Amino acid sequence: MSASLQQLPRPSRPGRESETVAVTVPHRSRWRRNIARPRTLAGRVVLAVLLIGFGLLFLYPFAWLVAASLKPRGEVFDNSLIPKTFTPGNYAQVWNELPLLSWMGNSIGIALLAATAVALSSSVVAFGFAYFRFPGRGLLFGLVLATMMLPGAVTMIPIYLIWKQTGLLGTWVPLWGMNLFGSAFYIFLQRQFYLGLPRELFEAARLDGASYWGLFWRIAMPLSIPSFIIVFLFEFQASWNNLQAALIYLNAGSVEDFTAPLGIAYAMTKYSPTAGGHGDYQYVMVASLIVTLPMLILFAFGQRYFIEGVATQGRKG
Template identity: 50%
Template structure:
């Protein structure tokens, strides 16, 4: 018997754990997670405090607006966020003082039509620039981008003369029909998204017998849903808050949109000597709430669409 065998027989026997032999001790404690240093903690606290301050700065005006709408006329500007005298009569009076229902319906119609037309038309133009190769494609796309540099005031009078010659002044049509031709920014946004999609998908669809419209409608559009939602939400907000075109084209009070109606209420109750500011702020709350709801429902799509569009092309 060798010396090693005799040592093994003489030495004490130790039972091994069920999971196998334990690792040798190294003298260092087992890691329990990344240790937070004071500098990292201070940075986190600073970022959190900054975010809280920015949130308060953005939310405070709307909270003040809601609070002012629940106060009587004498307390509107007392700067108390919690009204001393709480009243809901302003929301009843504003419906009697102005045709709010008609204004909301007009605004909803204009907003929906503007959103649908600009989304579809911009997607069609962007698909043409992204998918097809033709002579002068880059020049035409450059002209589309150059149109963003033209200020709206430069085209305001010619556009008005066109609608006036068509007999559309005084109607809601000029407020949305211009979107039938797309918008340069949305065309650029969607084109960049289309360029980031694998072209093999469209080639395979064409090999399977899909036509140009089928490839666009059944393959390209479903893949670009985040970008389409971003375009739709941006245009929804722009059309819902558009005051300039309402001032230019609308004449009758019953045909006003909400921004145009708020301007008329401001002229009547704000600068006309009556000073019914409680009605003005109440109408502003009624106008703002739908936009908050829409953006709350679509915030995930906005983040996804902007992030994915920025990483493509």
């Protein structure tokens, strides 16, 4: 970052003449703009081609899904992005074929509970690691991060046995109850954000008689809304797409009790010719597209906080 020297007058003291002091004033950094905008025309053309190419590459699966949802049964897997026979009636018929509203309602309820629980619990633990200074804090935080090294397959059976002993198998609780104890990854993200907050704010509040919970709820939380929202979005998306947990813990007695991922897996089996179905996979494509829309809407409304949270946490240390 470039800087310049400016001559600033120093306030004069009684009996002394005013002095002039040279101070360093940093200029506005321009390296980000230089990286984002190449100076030459050829560089701009190459950058535009790369962006368009990668954008089309990532949009292709979604475009294929949209096209497949508008095709009749015999043309679903012809890999054409333009249907030979448009069948918009699939979007009306899918509600009669599958209990899609029940599946989405179950997924929304579980995802909201899971995201809210992990965002709040992780924020509390992260604030404790960021604010309190006690012997062994670094070691304890390292142990928390070490839990991320454990593969999910290692803890799957013990966690299942715990929930079995509680008698809560077949309910929503195992799908979101574990989030009440926080997540090591989210604790790390939130702690990095809290470390960037001025400690003087909390010290002034303590002098005014604020409790430790007041420091967290009235100062830390309002200032950490971007990071809180990004944790909420991450967990909502993870819970929404969690097929494995629904298969293990839900054990639903009826099809209406399925979550959206479990319901789509059921639909794939239902329409499979090997299972006695007729290969009506166009309904599976429609259901998959409809299930994807809440994630797109959620990100569209939260992208400002998403970008702000990532950028802010990236420069905290």
